[in-house]
Each structure stands twice: as C-alpha cells, then as structure tokens.
Amino acid sequence: MNDQIDKTTEWVCDKCRQALVPQKVKVRYLDGNFEVDLLKCPTCHMVFISDELAMGKMLEVEKGLEDK
C-alpha cells in the first residue's frame, strides 16, 4: 500500500495540535497482518487514512484477502 500513502498532509491532530508524521503502523484484516507507513499523530498516535486510500488500495487489499 506504500505507494499510495502521503508523506505529508495539511491535516493536524485536533487534540494534540501536532503535525502528522509517517510511521510504521500495524494493520490487519482476516488472516492478513501488515506493517505500513501511515501518517499519525506523534503524541496520541491517531492514524490518518484518506478517502483515496480507504476506498482505493485498502479496499483492494481487503477484497484480495477475502478471496484467499
């Protein structure tokens, strides 16, 4: 999924008022476990997922795992 992930963004964490930074994040679905670089708040660790990522590559990977 890495090729679709933004390295920077205008979005900031509202609570911590921190700029988001790319970091390795664990994602899992069914039998799949991955580590991917995603933007997250360095303080509260809330992870940012854009519409394009969720409905694009993530959906594709979900469907792929469902057919495994």
Added chain:
Amino acid sequence: MDLDQLLEISNQCIHSEPPVCVASCPVHMDVIAFVSEVEKGNFSGAYKIMESKIPLSRLIGKICERPCEKTCVRSHAGGSIRIGELEKSVITFGYSAPKKPLLLPKNKGNIAIIGGGLSGCVAAIELDKKGYKVTIFEKSNRLGGRLWEYVSNGLEACDIEEELGMIEQKGIEVHYGIEVLEKTLPAYFERYDAIYLGTRTWSKSYVVDPHSFQSENPALFIGGYLQNPNAMTIESASSGKRAAVSIDRYITKASMTASREREGVFETKLHCTTDRVASVESVPLSASTYREDEAAAEASRCLKCQCDACIKACVHMQRFNITPDRYIRSICHNERIVLGNRTANTMINSCTECGLCKAVCPVGIGMADIIHATRESMVKRNKMPLSAHDFALKDMAFSQSDYFSLVRKQPSKEASKDLFYYPMIAFSAYARGLYKGSGKTGYLFYPGCQLSSTHTDYIGSIYKHLVGVIKEKDAMNDVGLFLGCCGAPADWAGRGDLMHDNVEKIRQTWEEEGRPTFILACSSCASTFAKYLPMIQTVSLWEIFDTYGLPEVDIKKGKRELCIHDACATRHDGKIHESIRNIVKTLGYSVQELEYSKEKTKCCGYGGLVACANPEQAEDFAADRIRESDPDVLVYCAMCKDMLVKGNKRAYHILDVIYANETDQSSPQKMPTLSDRQNNRKRLKRQLLKEIWNEEEEGSMDPTYDFTLHISDEITALMEKRFILLGDVEKVVANSLSRQERFFNPKSSDYLARLRIQNVTYWVRYEEAGRDITVKDAYMHRMEVVEG
C-alpha cells in the same frame, strides 16, 4: 457439497452439444465455424476448417452426399443451408495447395494398406500423419477407386491426379498392379504390424466391428466398400479415418473403445426448433457455383444452432460470459482450491438465485440451488467474503431487534370499546371487526421488513382493512400482526446458522399464537416460508384482496396500461399471478404481458443479495428488465420497485395502485435511503403500537445528539453507494466532538474523524459551525488499524 455430483450436472448441459448438421456428418465438419467464415467472406479460412475434418477435402468437398443438409434445422424455415454448394464455392475461392510436407521419421510401426481406393487412401494419409511407415498395395495402375466415377460428374481428372499425387510425395510407398489375396495375406502379417483392407471385394467374409473396424483377426482392419457396400463417399472416407485411429490404438496398446462413443454419425441432445425463426429462402445459384457474395448470403441463413436459452435470459451469465457447464466447473475449482485466490467468489455472489435459468433450460439445469449450496459451503469453510453480505445481514439483525420486531393479537373487544359508538360501528368495517373479536388469532398479517421499510404508511391501513373484511366473513378468527424479517437475507448469504435460528423463532411465535394462517405481503417471505416453514399455512395478501375485496378507494378515471413485472420468488405461484392481474384489471388498468413473465419472469436484481455483493451486476438486471418494458411497470415486491425506480423506470407497487397513490407523472419517483428504511421500520412499529394498540413506547431507544447534521444529496448518494448509514455518521461525529478525536485541516477548516463500529471503521469529514455539522465526505474500511 458433492462436487462429483455437481460435475455430473454440468455434463448434462447441452450448451456445447454439437448441432444436428455436425452430428449427422460422418467426419464432423464444424459447419457453424465454416459458414461463419463464409459469411465474413473469409474463404481461405473456411477451407482450412473443411480441410481439418474432411480427408481429401478438395475432392470430397465437391461430391459429398451432404447428410448435413437433410437434418438442417433451417429446412423448416425456407430450406436447408446449401452446405454442399458452399463447400464447392469455398474450394473455388479458398483452396490453396498444402505446404510441402515435412518428412518426419516414420518409426511407430509398419502398416500395409490393401486397396488404394478412397478409404484406403484416407487410412494411408491418416496413418502417415500419425508417424507410421505406410505401404499401399493397389491392384490397378492408379489410386482413388470410386473417385474416378465422378470425372465429368463433379470432379476434374486433373484435380484427382493432383490430390492423390500428394500421397506419394508424403513418402507413402505405393505398389501398383499387385493383387493381394486371402491366401497371400499371412505373408503380409509377417512383414507388417497391422493391415487395413479397403478392397471392393474379398474372398473371405470377416466379422468387422462397426465402430472400430477391427476384424476377428486383431491386426486386420476393414473399411470402405467391403465393410459397407451402401456407404456414401463421406462414410467411406470416415471409415478409413476411423480405422486409422483404431490401428494406432491397436499398435500403441490403447483402449479400442474409450472416448469413441461419438465417432461417426451420432445423435445430438441439441434439438433446436424454428418456432421463432422467420422463413428465409435459399439463395439461388446464378452459375454452376455460388459467387462469393452469393455464398456469403447463403451462409448468413445459418441459424448457428446452439442452446443458449439461459444465457439469453440472464444478464448474470452474460456479464460473466459463462455457460452453466463452465460455471459449475468454476465452482468446483473454487471449492477445491487450497492455496491461491478463489477467483469465482464474485461470480458466485452475483447470481440472484431467481431460478429463471432452470425455467428456460430444455434439460432442467438450474443454478439457483447450486449457488445456494455453494454459498452455504463457503460460509461453513469460512471462505465467504465478509463484505459481500455484511450490510444486508446487519440490516436483517436490525429488523429482528426490538426496533422493529413486534407480535400483537387483534386489539380485544374490551380494549376497543371506545370505538363502538353508532357512526363508527355503522361506517367502519374495522370497528365492526374489533367488535366481533373472538380472542382467537386465526390470521397473522406479516408484511415483511422491506415492504415496511419502503411502503410504511400502507401497513396500518392494510391491517385495519384485513380486520374488517376477514371478521365480516369469518367471525371466529381474529387478525393479529407480526413485524419481523423472514430471514431471506440469511438464506441468500448462505447463513444456514442464522436461518435456523430465525425460522425457529417464527415457528415458536406461530405455536404461541395458536397456529394462525400467515398473510404474506412479500414474495421473498412467501418463498422462505414455503422452503423453511412448510408447516405454516400461508396466503398472499393479494389473494386476500382478490377474494375478500379491495380497500374502498376512489378509482381514478382514465386508467392506463401497465406491464406486470412478476416477482421472481413467486415464479411457480400461479395463484399470486392471477390475483395480481385480477386486482389490476378490477382497478381499470389494461395489462401488457412481458415476454418474460409469470413462471419465466426475470429478477429485478435484488435477489440473492446481488445489490449488496455486486451492485453493478444488480444494475444490469434492472436495466435488462427496464429495456423489456415499454409502459410503466407494476410490481408487487417492494424490492422490485426499488430496483426499477433506481434504474429510472416509473414503477408502481400494487399497493400504490390499490390506494390510488400513483404519483404525478411529471414528478420523479424517489425511493427511501438505507437509513430512511431503518427509520421507517422504527416509526412503523411506534405508530402501529400507538394507533392500534394504544401503547406508548417507554423512552426512546435512540441516542439523542446535540448537533444537527446537514447532508447534501450528493453525499447521501455517496453514502448509499458505500452502504454507510446516517446513524453511523452521527456516531462518528458525536464521538469526535465528545472526545476531540479528530484531525483538523487549518487550510479548509474541515474536521476529519473516525470511529470503529463493529467490524468497520467509518470516516467523516465535516465542517462545524456551532451545532451545525455539514458532512463533506464519508468513507469506510474494514481493515483494522492498530493505533498506539
């Protein structure tokens, strides 16, 4: 699932069954492929097709007795396709001399051909191709035998010489002027591994197997005139070809009989008719041979006989470009896979299980039961894609929850006494019905979840009408009400576990209420009850209306024509079809019957949860049905209306017509959103409880929020497409406000928040202005992101 049994079914599919012309051709020339090339004007391509099946095709093609034409289906609609004339034309325009043969080592064995007539030459050529060293012994001084009888009668001597000359060029040895006799035969057996006997006469009569052409001497094979003096030239050629196969099998010690059932002329299972075919006469010959354009015109008359009844009828098979035989094989492959992708999942979840394929199949193969069993097997093995049916199953759980689910007896006489004063009793059948309350629930009105979701406001009126008309005639039996879901979504999703629980609950209610007759308003409920609850007596609401009378509504003047889209779940229920038509006619409409109606009706696309698992496929179904319908459509299933209206077709539910609520022709129709549907179910339960049973719900089950959501039509459409409910958006926003778990974009001043609800993470982008929240985007993912 028994996959072997399944494959057995696939073998019965006659889609790949050859047409009768090919089956009646002793060498099985692919007539359809041949005429298709001629039609395109590709004569050399057509010749290649001839050449691949007809031995010595340049000669036989001109003199063949054409058994294919005698059986041609077109003979009943303007005359058989003149295949023989087309072959002549193809030889004229498409023949090209074969490339010089490669002289391959001939080391598989030595074969003697005795008699260089037609069958002998064919056997020699075929064996040479298979890698045998072949020697022909011919009594006269030339090859060809009976072929020479056609000189000046279909063939030119120079052509015969040229064609037969190639035999020696291939490296086949020919000895002329040698007559082999029975007494000299043993010497040949010493020198050759097998012998083919193709002479016109022979002193000894051998017993010959008519399929393998093997004689009682296993190394001796006999064909041609000697084996069958009445054989046509093409049969004689066929015998030489088939004897060559037998000789090869004899020498390689392979089975003489395996997989040869359909060699030569056989009976095909394909029986095409010309019932719906317009008659077109044969193209006359303007000279001795068809010109190219004449041949193409004649070829275009070919019906290209093939069984495709199910494919023609079903946009699902069309979308996946698949036939039942290949479909079943794909399912078997999908079921057997251990590692790798199950590529047929989407296809399996795109069948509406409507049963049309079976209704149109001449051999009765139906995919619905197969798909159902496959989905159950996928669920059991934990291989059913979660996303395919998740939304529908959650919606079903909603219907079964206290938000909607409700069972009530008819309001008692005691509880209804406020209604029993003169004008009410005189003018309201409902009040009279309540007055006659017996306390015994003889009927339970079961409107179903989808009708309640989309045609909410009719349910109370229908209930009152039922109490009125039924009690009028049948004072013993009260009419109760049961709101819930029959479980059809679980059935379609292959969730036998959920189905079992649901059916058990319905059965229990039925027992508790004294085994009443269920009055069903939904065709899916009807088929679910028939399948899983056969002990419960049911009757359709439409039959009740038809027998007991319709609600009294002002019938509008100047009614129009409607076409009826029968619900696929009622395919085999003639009583419902009849009731619907009676009601529509009573209301003053004329009915246009669609080509695919009643037992051959098509699905709207909702069946089998296709609208959930593969929305594009569902749209195909709706579009296909809409193409077929010219006037406005009348339906009697809430989901059919939903699908057709979404496809921009004006459609009325029969209740719209009964209650004279056909909307204004000029205004577009709109169906409730997924969220509206859940809200409508909640509202219906509350309203009915209050209005009919005088019960107030204690405290609302819904959370209340101190913000107001604003959602544009565009975002609503997006949410529909993504199966996101308003309630989910509210939860995300509420969580983000109370816990400040959200992102902020300083440039646009938008907020972006997420919340995991059950197995889905929902995201909402919004603008906040005091308590006003304007939603700008909503999306979701199932993948779980581990924060922290």
